[in-house]
Amino acid sequence: MAKRIPPLTDRQVMNAKPLDKMYRLYDGGGLYLEVASSGSRLWKFKYRRPGASDETRMSFGTYPQVSLADARRQRTQARQQLSAGVDPAQARRDAAASIAEEHSLRFENVARAWHATMLSGWQPDTAANILHRLEHDIFPLIGATHIAAIKPRDILAAIQAIEDRGAKEIARCNLANVVRIFDFAINRGDTERINPAARLSDVLQPARLAFW
Known part of the structure; x- marks a missing residue:
């Protein structure tokens, strides 16, 4: 024994x-x-x-x-x-x-991966401006959320907060980039959902589009 x-x-x-x-x-x-x-x-x-x-x-x-x-x-x-x-x-x-x-599929990390992928097609100032706007306006509200868990109302709240300070054109540019980020995530297989940001532009206040 x-x-x-x-x-x-x-x-x-x-x-x-x-x-x-x-x-x-x-x-x-x-x-x-x-x-x-x-x-x-x-x-x-x-x-x-x-x-x-x-x-x-x-x-x-x-x-x-x-x-x-x-x-x-x-x-x-x-x-x-x-x-x-x-x-x-x-x-x-x-x-x-x-x-x-x-962790890698949180919105901020997916957005940064999209931004890194797009860098070669942008001017340096454009790339820096896009990232700055995401960091300032979008990441604080939905950056830590899993890409597949974000709902249209979450995105809308972030964009309308930009509108509320009078920056309508910036709000639309940010929304356009959020749409592109979700398209990137869907094409990469990070989420199988329909793009939750794709139809939000009609909800925003009219503004002249700005290009960064």
């Missing part, structure tokens, strides 16, 4: 000092604290991927940023994932990729 590993205590973890060589303090269930000769203390989890025979390891973070209790919660979650046939390390990578994609 395998010898049962007694669980670690907070005092043991806190008092773990560096030695000439790296060593490990085991908590059981695959969780251990790796203490490097440099003094760093890293939580690791040892396990076998579903369907694999070889062992692998994943990091749970460093101590004291990640406490013993936090590391144990991560171990419990990882073991639950393994019981369901899920590789916890792969699940973590998938979650990180999903978060990164979510």
Whole structure:
């Protein structure tokens, strides 16, 4: 019968000092604290991927940023994932990729990607003016919203706020660029929705179009 590993205590973890060589303090269930000769203390989890025979390891973070209790919660979650046939390390990578994609599809990031794509066709002053107007008038209101979640009324509110300060031509130019940004997003596959800005020009106050 395998010898049962007694669980670690907070005092043991806190008092773990560096030695000439790296060593490990085991908590059981695959969780251990790796203490490097440099003094760093890293939580690791040892396990076998579903369907694999070889062992692998994943990091749970460093101590004291990640406490013993936090590391144990991560171990419990990882073991639950393994019981369901899920590789916890792969699940973590998938979650990180999903978060990164979510961030990249916020309106501001899509707009900046559109702006970078269009740069070669614009004069420098035009490019700078377009970006400045987006940063000043549009990003503060819808820049952090996912491109697929923006509704016509959200865009209209941003454009009408420009009208309310008397800048009707700037409002229309901004709207025209928002339309182009959504066309760019749709063509790139960022969203499958019909362009929510495409029919808003008829709602705006009449103004002579300006070109930047």
